[in-house]
Amino acid sequence: MTRKSNRQITLARRPHGLPVAEDFRLVETPVPTPGEGEVLARTIYLTLDPYMRGMMDDTESYDDPVPLGGVMIGSTVSQVIESNHDGFAVGDIVETYAGWQDYVVAPGAALRKIDPALAPISTALGVLGMPGLTAYHGLLKVGEPKPGETVFVSAASGAVGATVGQIARIKGCRVAGCAGSDEKIAYCLDDCGFDACFNYKTCGDVAQAIRQACPDGIDVNFENVGGEISRAAMMQLNLHGRMAVCGTISNYNATDVEQVADNLWWYIVRRIRVQGLLVTDYEDGHAEALKEMAGWIAQGELVYRETVVEGLENAPATFNRLFEGSNFGKLIIQVSDDPTKG
Numbered sequence: 001m002t003r004k005s006n007r008q009i010t011l012a013r014r015p016h017g018l019p020v021a022e023d024f025r026l027v028e029t030p031v032p033t034p035g036e037g038e039v040l041a042r043t044i045y046l047t048l049d050p051y052m053r054g055m056m057d058d059t060e061s062y063d064d065p066v067p068l069g070g071v072m073i074g075s076t077v078s079q080v081i082e083s084n085h086d087g088f089a090v091g092d093i094v095e096t097y098a099g100w101q102d103y104v105v106a107p108g109a110a111l112r113k114i115d116p117a118l119a120p121i122s123t124a125l126g127v128l129g130m131p132g133l134t135a136y137h138g139l140l141k142v143g144e145p146k147p148g149e150t151v152f153v154s155a156a157s158g159a160v161g162a163t164v165g166q167i168a169r170i171k172g173c174r175v176a177g178c179a180g181s182d183e184k185i186a187y188c189l190d191d192c193g194f195d196a197c198f199n200y201k202t203c204g205d206v207a208q209a210i211r212q213a214c215p216d217g218i219d220v221n222f223e224n225v226g227g228e229i230s231r232a233a234m235m236q237l238n239l240h241g242r243m244a245v246c247g248t249i250s251n252y253n254a255t256d257v258e259q260v261a262d263n264l265w266w267y268i269v270r271r272i273r274v275q276g277l278l279v280t281d282y283e284d285g286h287a288e289a290l291k292e293m294a295g296w297i298a299q300g301e302l303v304y305r306e307t308v309v310e311g312l313e314n315a316p317a318t319f320n321r322l323f324e325g326s327n328f329g330k331l332i333i334q335v336s337d338d339p340t341k342g
């Protein structure tokens, strides 16, 4: 269905702590018209990712913040409904960076064609999209795991974490992790094949739980969370351990600067290599990574979970589920009908 107007969710003011409804505004604008070499695409699925919280703040980061009054940013799976570009036909399914809105006009270079026969198209925002690529490159290029080593990952059942754990398992590592509910722990152990996983909310002593989950120490700490879990994992790192710093979601809503790592001396004692990673640094390897991960999915070696919530208007309230932990796997907004589903 083509709407008469383009609903957009804009950033009305910069959040203080966890975002609230007043930080966003739902506006309606005319559906844009594509120019030469451009297409008009209708949003089917919109991703909600933790990094978006940082883009709401006006602080130095790896990218510019969303301007006040600007449309909230983010990748989408969209359908081409008008095309002035030879490489794209009406009906094509594409991944693009439309943001929180119903329609976008984009040049061909900003579109990645999605093959609906490969996997459900929503996976282009999750396991076969940015989070999956983050897991793949972050683990293999930064963590450099070797068979028999122990990999520990926090936010283990999430879009990035569950993929990290499964790739580590495929590569012959012992895999341990932590997550925030017993259902998520069961998923990591039973469906993703983790060797150990604990509930950091109910375990009592996180450091003790990590020691139990990783009795031979940790060789690669894939860091998604920061704070107490990060400090405890770091103290369990072995000599020449590696720490892939992917995210620190526990302090994305902090209102004062949190002391993330107050025991840096341990990096020296154990000669630990710490490296921050940004998925966009690995673009040259994306095609190969996606091919390999799609193969693992087809063979049943790599599984994934999604939480899909209907309605663009629900994006602001749904976003906070990332910080409450009430998403399970990739968090996605369904903005309009998925034409690939019967």
Ligand code: NDP
Residues within 6 Å of the ligand: 049, 050, 051, 130, 131, 134, 155, 156, 157, 158, 159, 160, 161, 178, 179, 180, 181, 184, 224, 225, 245, 246, 247, 248, 249, 250, 251, 277, 278, 279, 280, 321, 322, 323, 324, 325, 326, 327, 328, 329, 330, 331
């Ligand atoms: P998830 O699908 O894992 O969703 C976020 C999860 O984080 C929640 O479900 C919750 O799970 C957990 N969480 C939230 N708050 C806390 C907290 N205070 N303490 C511990 N756990 C918490 O998200 P993603 O997989 O998309 O992202 C995971 C991490 O990877 C994030 O830090 C993100 O910023 C980062 N990232 C970095 C990229 C890069 O290029 N560097 C690219 C993509 C993601 P639970 O119930 O287990 O608590």
